[in-house]
Amino acid sequence: xYKKALGRGLESLMPLLMTNxxxxxxxxxxxxxxxxxxxxxxxxxxxxxxxxxELADSIKKHGLAQPILVSELIVSGEYEIIAGERRFRASKxxxxxxxxxxxxxxxxxxxxxxxxxxxxIQRENLDPIxxxxxxxxxxxxxxxxxxxxxxxxxxxxxxxxxxxxxxxxPEDVQLxxxxxxxxxxHGKILAGINxxxxxxxxxxxILDEKLSVRAVEKIxxxxxxxxxxxxxxxxxxxxxxxLVNLKEKIQRKLDTKANVFGTTRxxxxxxxxxxxxxxxxxxxxxxxxx
Numbered sequence: 001x002y003k004k005a006l007g008r009g010l011e012s013l014m015p016l017l018m019t020n021x022x023x024x025x026x027x028x029x030x031x032x033x034x035x036x037x038x039x040x041x042x043x044x045x046x047x048x049x050x051x052x053x054e055l056a057d058s059i060k061k062h063g064l065a066q067p068i069l070v071s072e073l074i075v076s077g078e079y080e081i082i083a084g085e086r087r088f089r090a091s092k093x094x095x096x097x098x099x100x101x102x103x104x105x106x107x108x109x110x111x112x113x114x115x116x117x118x119x120x121i122q123r124e125n126l127d128p129i130x131x132x133x134x135x136x137x138x139x140x141x142x143x144x145x146x147x148x149x150x151x152x153x154x155x156x157x158x159x160x161x162x163x164x165x166x167x168x169x170p171e172d173v174q175l176x177x178x179x180x181x182x183x184x185x186h187g188k189i190l191a192g193i194n195x196x197x198x199x200x201x202x203x204x205x206i207l208d209e210k211l212s213v214r215a216v217e218k219i220x221x222x223x224x225x226x227x228x229x230x231x232x233x234x235x236x237x238x239x240x241x242x243l244v245n246l247k248e249k250i251q252r253k254l255d256t257k258a259n260v261f262g263t264t265r266x267x268x269x270x271x272x273x274x275x276x277x278x279x280x281x282x283x284x285x286x287x288x289x290x
Contacts, residue, residue, distance in 0.1 A: 030098050035077055039082060055087070056090035067099075070082060128177050165192075166191060190202060256272050
C-alpha cells in the first residue's frame with residue numbers, strides 16, 4: 001500500500017501522516033517569499049546548484065507546477081515549509097517575490113519531518129548518508145521503529161536497518177559515500193568490520209582497483225574469519241539486532257517511545273509517557289496499577 005502511494009506522488013501520502021484530513025481541501029494561496037522560512041527538519045544537507053538552476057529555469061519558463069506545502073508560524077503572516085524546499089529556493093533564485101502554497105493546520109514536528117523526508121526520498125534528493133541520518137532522527141527524536149519508517153518511506157524494513165548501519169562507519173568513509181566515490185553497498189559490508197584501520201585499507205583498494213561489492217564482501221569475509229574478533233563482532237551485531245527488535249515490540253505494544261540499553265544478558269528499559277493519562281494507560285498495558 002505504501003509503495004504504491006509513494007509512486008503516485010507526495011499528496012497521496014498526506015492522509016497517512018496528517019491528522020487534520022479535512023485540510024486536504026484547503027485552497028491555494030499566494031505568500032510573499034520573505035514570509036516563508038525553511039523547514040527546521042529538512043533532512044538535506046546540501047543542494048545541487050546545477051539542478052536547482054535547472055528547476056529555476058523551468059519555473060521561469062513554465063511557472064510553478066506544484067504549490068509548496070507550509071504551516072503557519074506563531075508570528076502572524078509567517079510560514080514554515082513542510083514540503084517544497086527546492087521549489088522555494090529556485091523561486092528565490094529567479095527573483096520571484098511570492099509563491100503559491102497550501103497551508104496545513106495542526107501539523108506537529110513529527111509530521112513535518114516525515115513529510116520533508118518523504119519528499120526528498122521520492123525525488124531521490126538524499127544521498128545514502130543524509131537518508132541514514134534522517135532515519136536516525138526519526139528513531140531518536142520521534143520514537144519511530146524501523147518498521148514504521150519503512151512503511152512511511154515505502155521501503156522494506158531491512159533497507160532501513162542497513163541504511164542506519166552506515167552511520168557506524170568512520171566519518172571520512174561516510175563522506176566518500178555521500179560524494180558517491182564508494183557505494184552504499186560497499187558501505188553496508190564495511191560496517192560489519194569492527195576495525196577502522198582495516199575499513200580504510202579496504203576503502204583504498206576500492207578506490208584504486210574499482211572493486212565491486214561482491215569483491216569487497218569476499219575481502220571482508222576473509223578478514224573476519226582470520227581474526228579472533230570476528231566472532232565477537234558478529235555476536236555483538238546479532239545482539240544489537242535482537243535488542244532493536246525487542247525495543248520495537250515494546251513500542252508497538254505500549255504505543256509510545258521506549259529505549260533498551262545493555263546486552264541480551266543485562267540492561268535496562270526506558271518507557272516514555274507524556275501525560276498523567278498516558279502514564280495510566282501504559283500501566284494498564286503492563287497489567288499493574290499505581
